[in-house]
Amino acid sequence: MKKIIFILPLAWLCGCAGSRCQISARSVHQPVSCTPCVFDAAGQIREAKPNEIVQHIKLSRTSWSMFWRGVPLSSTNWDISEELNNQLKATPGNAVVNVKVKASGSDFLDWYLAALLPIIPSYVNVSLDADIVRIPVPNHG
Protein backbone atom coordinates (compact mmCIF):
# COMPACT_ATOMS: atom_id res chain seq x y z
CA MET A 1 0.00 0.00 0.00
CA LYS A 2 2.83 2.35 0.91
CA LYS A 3 4.48 1.58 -2.45
CA ILE A 4 1.30 2.44 -4.32
CA ILE A 5 0.99 5.72 -2.42
CA PHE A 6 4.58 6.48 -3.39
CA ILE A 7 4.33 5.37 -7.03
CA LEU A 8 1.00 7.02 -7.93
CA PRO A 9 2.19 10.64 -7.56
CA LEU A 10 5.34 9.76 -9.48
CA ALA A 11 3.31 8.19 -12.27
CA TRP A 12 1.12 11.28 -12.33
CA LEU A 13 4.23 13.39 -12.96
CA CYS A 14 5.05 11.34 -16.09
CA GLY A 15 3.27 11.77 -19.38
CA CYS A 16 3.49 12.62 -23.03
CA ALA A 17 2.23 15.35 -25.30
CA GLY A 18 2.18 16.13 -28.99
CA SER A 19 0.06 16.21 -32.08
CA ARG A 20 0.06 15.16 -35.72
CA CYS A 21 -1.05 16.47 -39.10
CA GLN A 22 -1.25 14.65 -42.44
CA ILE A 23 -0.91 16.68 -45.64
CA SER A 24 -2.41 15.57 -48.92
CA ALA A 25 -3.51 17.13 -52.21
CA ARG A 26 -5.28 14.37 -54.12
CA SER A 27 -7.79 16.45 -56.06
CA VAL A 28 -5.50 18.93 -57.83
CA HIS A 29 -5.57 18.36 -61.59
CA GLN A 30 -2.24 20.06 -62.34
CA PRO A 31 1.04 18.46 -61.19
CA VAL A 32 2.08 19.33 -57.61
CA SER A 33 5.72 18.33 -57.36
CA CYS A 34 8.11 18.40 -54.41
CA THR A 35 10.98 18.69 -56.91
CA PRO A 36 11.47 21.35 -59.61
CA CYS A 37 10.53 18.74 -62.26
CA VAL A 38 7.35 17.52 -63.91
CA PHE A 39 6.63 15.51 -67.09
CA ASP A 40 5.30 17.13 -70.22
CA ALA A 41 2.49 15.43 -72.14
CA ALA A 42 5.02 13.36 -74.13
CA GLY A 43 6.62 11.98 -70.98
CA GLN A 44 9.76 14.13 -71.14
CA ILE A 45 11.10 15.59 -67.87
CA ARG A 46 10.71 19.39 -67.71
CA GLU A 47 12.55 21.31 -65.02
CA ALA A 48 11.02 24.62 -63.99
CA LYS A 49 13.38 27.55 -64.47
CA PRO A 50 13.45 30.52 -62.08
CA ASN A 51 12.04 32.84 -64.75
CA GLU A 52 8.99 30.56 -65.14
CA ILE A 53 7.83 31.14 -61.55
CA VAL A 54 4.63 33.18 -61.53
CA GLN A 55 3.88 33.13 -57.81
CA HIS A 56 5.31 31.88 -54.54
CA ILE A 57 2.78 30.44 -52.11
CA LYS A 58 3.02 29.84 -48.38
CA LEU A 59 0.44 27.93 -46.39
CA SER A 60 0.52 27.00 -42.72
CA ARG A 61 -1.61 25.18 -40.21
CA THR A 62 -1.43 24.30 -36.53
CA SER A 63 -2.90 21.01 -35.38
CA TRP A 64 -3.82 20.75 -31.68
CA SER A 65 -4.31 17.71 -29.44
CA MET A 66 -4.85 17.14 -25.74
CA PHE A 67 -5.01 14.22 -23.28
CA TRP A 68 -1.65 12.74 -24.25
CA ARG A 69 -2.43 13.17 -28.00
CA GLY A 70 -5.56 11.08 -27.52
CA VAL A 71 -8.08 13.84 -28.27
CA PRO A 72 -7.39 15.86 -31.44
CA LEU A 73 -8.88 19.36 -31.21
CA SER A 74 -8.51 20.01 -34.94
CA SER A 75 -8.65 17.72 -37.95
CA THR A 76 -5.44 15.72 -38.36
CA ASN A 77 -5.90 15.62 -42.16
CA TRP A 78 -5.01 18.76 -44.06
CA ASP A 79 -6.09 18.59 -47.69
CA ILE A 80 -4.49 21.53 -49.49
CA SER A 81 -6.26 20.80 -52.81
CA GLU A 82 -8.75 23.65 -52.50
CA GLU A 83 -6.08 26.27 -51.72
CA LEU A 84 -3.88 25.07 -54.58
CA ASN A 85 -6.76 24.91 -57.07
CA ASN A 86 -7.75 28.48 -56.16
CA GLN A 87 -4.18 29.70 -56.56
CA LEU A 88 -3.81 27.91 -59.91
CA LYS A 89 -7.07 29.45 -61.17
CA ALA A 90 -6.01 32.93 -60.06
CA THR A 91 -2.67 32.75 -61.88
CA PRO A 92 -1.63 31.64 -65.40
CA GLY A 93 0.41 28.80 -63.84
CA ASN A 94 0.14 25.22 -65.07
CA ALA A 95 2.03 23.40 -62.28
CA VAL A 96 3.11 23.67 -58.67
CA VAL A 97 6.76 22.82 -58.00
CA ASN A 98 9.36 23.04 -55.22
CA VAL A 99 6.87 22.00 -52.52
CA LYS A 100 8.73 22.15 -49.22
CA VAL A 101 7.10 21.16 -45.93
CA LYS A 102 8.40 22.20 -42.52
CA ALA A 103 7.11 20.83 -39.22
CA SER A 104 7.85 22.23 -35.78
CA GLY A 105 6.53 21.12 -32.42
CA SER A 106 5.33 22.86 -29.29
CA ASP A 107 7.81 24.87 -27.26
CA PHE A 108 9.24 23.26 -24.14
CA LEU A 109 7.01 25.00 -21.60
CA ASP A 110 3.86 23.99 -23.49
CA TRP A 111 4.66 20.31 -23.87
CA TYR A 112 6.12 20.00 -20.37
CA LEU A 113 2.91 21.36 -18.87
CA ALA A 114 0.76 19.37 -21.33
CA ALA A 115 2.49 16.19 -20.21
CA LEU A 116 1.79 17.02 -16.56
CA LEU A 117 -1.71 18.36 -17.06
CA PRO A 118 -3.28 16.58 -20.06
CA ILE A 119 -6.06 19.14 -20.26
CA ILE A 120 -3.50 21.59 -21.67
CA PRO A 121 -3.31 21.15 -25.45
CA SER A 122 -0.08 20.81 -27.39
CA TYR A 123 0.44 21.32 -31.08
CA VAL A 124 2.43 20.69 -34.24
CA ASN A 125 2.86 23.55 -36.67
CA VAL A 126 3.17 22.71 -40.37
CA SER A 127 4.12 25.22 -43.05
CA LEU A 128 4.30 24.65 -46.78
CA ASP A 129 6.24 26.65 -49.35
CA ALA A 130 5.79 26.16 -53.09
CA ASP A 131 6.12 27.91 -56.44
CA ILE A 132 3.43 28.15 -59.09
CA VAL A 133 5.09 27.99 -62.49
CA ARG A 134 4.08 28.47 -66.10
CA ILE A 135 6.09 25.93 -68.10
CA PRO A 136 5.72 26.30 -71.88
CA VAL A 137 4.20 23.15 -73.30
CA PRO A 138 5.66 21.94 -76.63
CA ASN A 139 3.08 21.05 -79.23
CA HIS A 140 3.51 17.34 -80.01
CA GLY A 141 0.18 17.01 -81.82
Next chain:
Amino acid sequence: MNLKSNKSPRLVQGWGLKRLSRCAAPLLLIVFCGCDSVTYDMHQMHQPVVINGNPFLDSGNAAAPTLTKVDRYAAEVNEAQVTASNGNATTTQINRKNNAQVAAFAKIGGQSNRAILNVTLDADFMAVNALMVLGSEISIKANGDVGEFPVAVPTNIPPAAVINTSAAITNAVPVVLKKDS
Protein backbone atom coordinates in the same frame (compact mmCIF):
# COMPACT_ATOMS: atom_id res chain seq x y z
CA MET B 1 32.02 14.60 14.47
CA ASN B 2 29.33 15.99 12.26
CA LEU B 3 30.92 17.99 9.47
CA LYS B 4 27.67 19.48 8.30
CA SER B 5 27.15 21.19 11.64
CA ASN B 6 30.40 23.14 11.10
CA LYS B 7 29.19 24.68 7.86
CA SER B 8 27.50 28.00 8.01
CA PRO B 9 23.98 28.26 6.54
CA ARG B 10 25.38 30.64 3.91
CA LEU B 11 27.82 27.97 2.68
CA VAL B 12 25.10 25.32 2.55
CA GLN B 13 22.88 27.70 0.63
CA GLY B 14 25.69 28.49 -1.79
CA TRP B 15 26.37 24.82 -2.41
CA GLY B 16 22.66 24.25 -3.01
CA LEU B 17 22.43 27.03 -5.56
CA LYS B 18 25.51 25.76 -7.34
CA ARG B 19 24.08 22.28 -7.55
CA LEU B 20 20.69 23.59 -8.59
CA SER B 21 22.22 25.64 -11.39
CA ARG B 22 24.22 22.60 -12.52
CA CYS B 23 21.05 20.53 -12.67
CA ALA B 24 19.01 23.27 -14.29
CA ALA B 25 21.52 23.94 -17.07
CA PRO B 26 20.43 20.97 -19.24
CA LEU B 27 16.80 21.95 -18.75
CA LEU B 28 17.58 25.46 -19.91
CA LEU B 29 19.33 23.89 -22.89
CA ILE B 30 16.10 22.09 -23.77
CA VAL B 31 14.05 25.25 -23.25
CA PHE B 32 16.14 27.26 -25.68
CA CYS B 33 17.52 24.60 -28.02
CA GLY B 34 14.81 21.92 -27.86
CA CYS B 35 11.78 21.72 -30.09
CA ASP B 36 13.59 21.88 -33.37
CA SER B 37 11.95 21.64 -36.71
CA VAL B 38 12.36 19.32 -39.67
CA THR B 39 11.92 20.06 -43.37
CA TYR B 40 10.92 17.73 -46.17
CA ASP B 41 12.94 19.22 -49.01
CA MET B 42 13.43 17.41 -52.32
CA HIS B 43 14.97 20.18 -54.43
CA GLN B 44 18.01 18.08 -55.42
CA MET B 45 15.92 15.40 -57.14
CA HIS B 46 15.51 15.95 -60.87
CA GLN B 47 12.51 13.74 -61.42
CA PRO B 48 8.87 14.33 -60.49
CA VAL B 49 7.76 13.52 -56.91
CA VAL B 50 4.13 14.63 -56.81
CA ILE B 51 1.68 14.81 -53.94
CA ASN B 52 -1.27 14.24 -56.24
CA GLY B 53 -1.74 11.56 -58.88
CA ASN B 54 -0.76 13.53 -61.99
CA PRO B 55 2.87 14.34 -62.84
CA PHE B 56 2.04 15.43 -66.45
CA LEU B 57 1.54 18.96 -67.74
CA ASP B 58 -1.75 19.46 -69.51
CA SER B 59 -1.08 20.07 -73.20
CA GLY B 60 -4.72 20.21 -74.26
CA ASN B 61 -4.61 17.95 -77.32
CA ALA B 62 -2.14 15.14 -76.57
CA ALA B 63 -3.09 12.39 -74.13
CA ALA B 64 -0.58 11.80 -71.32
CA PRO B 65 0.98 8.32 -70.94
CA THR B 66 -0.71 5.97 -68.52
CA LEU B 67 1.14 5.28 -65.28
CA THR B 68 1.07 1.91 -63.60
CA LYS B 69 1.99 1.40 -59.96
CA VAL B 70 5.15 -0.68 -59.66
CA ASP B 71 6.42 -0.03 -56.13
CA ARG B 72 5.96 1.93 -52.89
CA TYR B 73 7.96 4.89 -51.59
CA ALA B 74 8.52 5.52 -47.89
CA ALA B 75 10.92 8.00 -46.29
CA GLU B 76 11.37 9.89 -43.06
CA VAL B 77 12.85 13.18 -41.88
CA ASN B 78 13.29 13.00 -38.15
CA GLU B 79 14.92 14.75 -35.22
CA ALA B 80 14.83 13.34 -31.69
CA GLN B 81 16.34 14.73 -28.51
CA VAL B 82 16.58 12.84 -25.21
CA THR B 83 17.93 14.32 -21.97
CA ALA B 84 18.46 11.94 -19.05
CA SER B 85 19.78 12.60 -15.57
CA ASN B 86 20.94 10.14 -12.92
CA GLY B 87 21.29 12.79 -10.23
CA ASN B 88 25.00 13.42 -10.74
CA ALA B 89 25.36 13.71 -14.47
CA THR B 90 23.03 14.73 -17.27
CA THR B 91 23.38 13.54 -20.83
CA THR B 92 21.66 14.86 -23.92
CA GLN B 93 21.46 12.80 -27.08
CA ILE B 94 20.31 14.19 -30.40
CA ASN B 95 19.49 11.95 -33.37
CA ARG B 96 18.78 13.22 -36.85
CA LYS B 97 17.66 11.25 -39.89
CA ASN B 98 16.77 12.37 -43.40
CA ASN B 99 16.46 9.77 -46.14
CA ALA B 100 13.78 11.55 -48.18
CA GLN B 101 15.89 12.15 -51.30
CA VAL B 102 17.99 9.00 -51.01
CA ALA B 103 14.88 6.79 -50.79
CA ALA B 104 13.36 8.59 -53.78
CA PHE B 105 16.55 8.19 -55.78
CA ALA B 106 16.67 4.48 -54.92
CA LYS B 107 13.20 4.03 -56.42
CA ILE B 108 13.23 6.28 -59.50
CA GLY B 109 16.78 7.56 -59.98
CA GLY B 110 18.08 7.23 -63.53
CA GLN B 111 14.75 5.93 -64.89
CA SER B 112 13.17 8.81 -66.75
CA ASN B 113 9.86 6.98 -67.19
CA ARG B 114 9.28 6.74 -63.43
CA ALA B 115 7.78 9.14 -60.90
CA ILE B 116 6.63 9.08 -57.30
CA LEU B 117 2.90 9.79 -56.96
CA ASN B 118 0.24 10.31 -54.29
CA VAL B 119 2.75 11.31 -51.62
CA THR B 120 1.19 11.96 -48.22
CA LEU B 121 3.27 13.80 -45.63
CA ASP B 122 2.60 12.94 -42.01
CA ALA B 123 3.99 15.53 -39.58
CA ASP B 124 4.21 14.19 -36.04
CA PHE B 125 5.40 15.76 -32.81
CA MET B 126 5.75 13.79 -29.60
CA ALA B 127 7.28 14.73 -26.27
CA VAL B 128 7.74 12.55 -23.20
CA ASN B 129 8.28 13.59 -19.60
CA ALA B 130 9.39 10.68 -17.42
CA LEU B 131 10.80 12.59 -14.41
CA MET B 132 14.49 11.92 -14.99
CA VAL B 133 14.15 11.59 -18.74
CA LEU B 134 12.81 14.24 -21.07
CA GLY B 135 12.47 13.53 -24.75
CA SER B 136 10.97 15.14 -27.81
CA GLU B 137 10.71 13.98 -31.39
CA ILE B 138 9.56 15.81 -34.50
CA SER B 139 9.22 13.93 -37.77
CA ILE B 140 7.74 14.01 -41.26
CA LYS B 141 6.95 10.61 -42.75
CA ALA B 142 6.40 10.46 -46.48
CA ASN B 143 4.53 7.63 -48.19
CA GLY B 144 3.65 7.28 -51.84
CA ASP B 145 3.46 5.08 -54.93
CA VAL B 146 6.09 4.60 -57.60
CA GLY B 147 4.50 4.87 -61.03
CA GLU B 148 5.98 3.89 -64.39
CA PHE B 149 4.86 4.44 -67.98
CA PRO B 150 6.04 2.44 -71.00
CA VAL B 151 8.98 3.96 -72.86
CA ALA B 152 8.26 4.60 -76.55
CA VAL B 153 10.84 2.73 -78.66
CA PRO B 154 11.92 4.90 -81.63
CA THR B 155 11.09 3.14 -84.94
CA ASN B 156 12.65 5.60 -87.42
CA ILE B 157 16.30 4.56 -87.01
CA PRO B 158 18.02 4.87 -90.45
CA PRO B 159 19.51 1.57 -91.79
CA ALA B 160 22.94 3.18 -92.15
CA ALA B 161 23.19 3.46 -88.43
CA VAL B 162 23.21 -0.34 -88.08
CA ILE B 163 26.78 -1.63 -88.19
CA ASN B 164 27.34 -4.96 -89.91
CA THR B 165 30.09 -6.41 -87.81
CA SER B 166 30.66 -9.50 -89.97
CA ALA B 167 31.30 -7.33 -93.09
CA ALA B 168 33.66 -5.14 -91.13
CA ILE B 169 35.72 -8.18 -90.15
CA THR B 170 35.73 -9.62 -93.73
CA ASN B 171 36.88 -6.36 -95.31
CA ALA B 172 39.66 -5.81 -92.85
CA VAL B 173 43.11 -5.38 -94.37
CA PRO B 174 45.42 -8.20 -93.29
CA VAL B 175 48.59 -7.06 -91.59
CA VAL B 176 51.69 -9.07 -92.47
CA LEU B 177 54.65 -8.85 -90.22
CA LYS B 178 57.96 -9.16 -92.04
CA LYS B 179 61.05 -10.19 -90.33
CA ASP B 180 64.24 -8.47 -91.55
CA SER B 181 66.93 -11.01 -92.25
